[in-house]
Amino acid sequence: MIRSVVLGCGSYLPARALSNADLAKTVDTSDEWIVQRTGIRQRHVAAQGEFTSDLAIRAAQATLGHAGVDAQSIDLIVLGTSTPDNTFPAAAVTVQAGLGIHHGAAFDLQAVCSGFVFALATADGLLKSGSYKRALVIGSETFSRLLDWTDRTTCVLFGDGAGAVVLEAQQQAGTREDRGILTAHLRSDGRYRNKLYVDGGPSRTGTVGHLRMEGREVFKHAVANITDVIEDAFRATGFTAADIDWFVPHQANKRIIDGSAQKLGIDPSKVVSTVERHGNTSAASIPLALDVAVVDGRIKQGDLVLLEAMGGGFTWGSVLLRW
């Protein structure tokens, strides 16, 4: 059967890092509060004039280099983002043009913090159908542009960045020992759309708006939803927590990550966590974390890697793959 195999990954962070101490100069917060409640110590913020597509292009170039493939071999770009440069066209077509690609298809996918998991699953489906051969799957965000910088309950949590992988359609044996995406599970439940949302948009207000969140409510649902969809992945493949080499969750909050790993029985030494340095970069957080763990030598070819995310909507999902 055809599997979508990861050929390489890469990422990009804007140059400017904003520490908790920097934030404490402008809102009533402290490094101690932020670290204790979230595990975040700093986040990166895009420069003026630096857009989501710019971050995505830098991450894509690094990814193509790491994978050792030419941009012209890419025939599909799926960009997970909730902060496109413009309402339309999709930031993905700006990335496509920036990479000099004039064939194939490119589109944005909006599932907030679950964007990368949704984008991976979508690209996997398109590759498996035989319609495309090689996909760039990117998560790129400039959440700094959506934040109310006077609201301490939200502005301390998020950051900007981008990460990507190249997926290639490859013929595999069809067993769970195959390389590539082994199973993907996506969920959403719009009854919770007001728990985490942006209070503006082209149709409703004609403005961009600001991020609003009921933090406690989001927290309450996060661990339960995440563990549910990971158990779906285990059921579909027969793998258990003990088989997982690396757990690379969406990086929203250290307490959510640790709570999910504990509930699932995943050893803490197998958890890749970058929330301390990146904050919550929404759709970019998983590919950013993947890149860190590949560069430092933790994730190696053949490893079983479990990804999961939950975000506004609510949306949530899991992807289990062999690197």
Ligand code: ACO
């Ligand atoms: N600095 C200092 N004090 C603060 C801050 C801050 N930055 N933010 C809130 N507080 C205060 C509140 O005003 C409140 O004060 P009060 O008791 O005088 O009213 C107190 O701290 C406690 O506030 P809570 O909101 O109850 O704090 P909680 O322990 O729930 O932590 C947090 C808040 C960190 C947002 C937590 O609810 C959380 O992590 N929720 C998940 C949200 C999340 O991760 N969202 C990301 C997107 S969704 C996803 O990706 C999964």
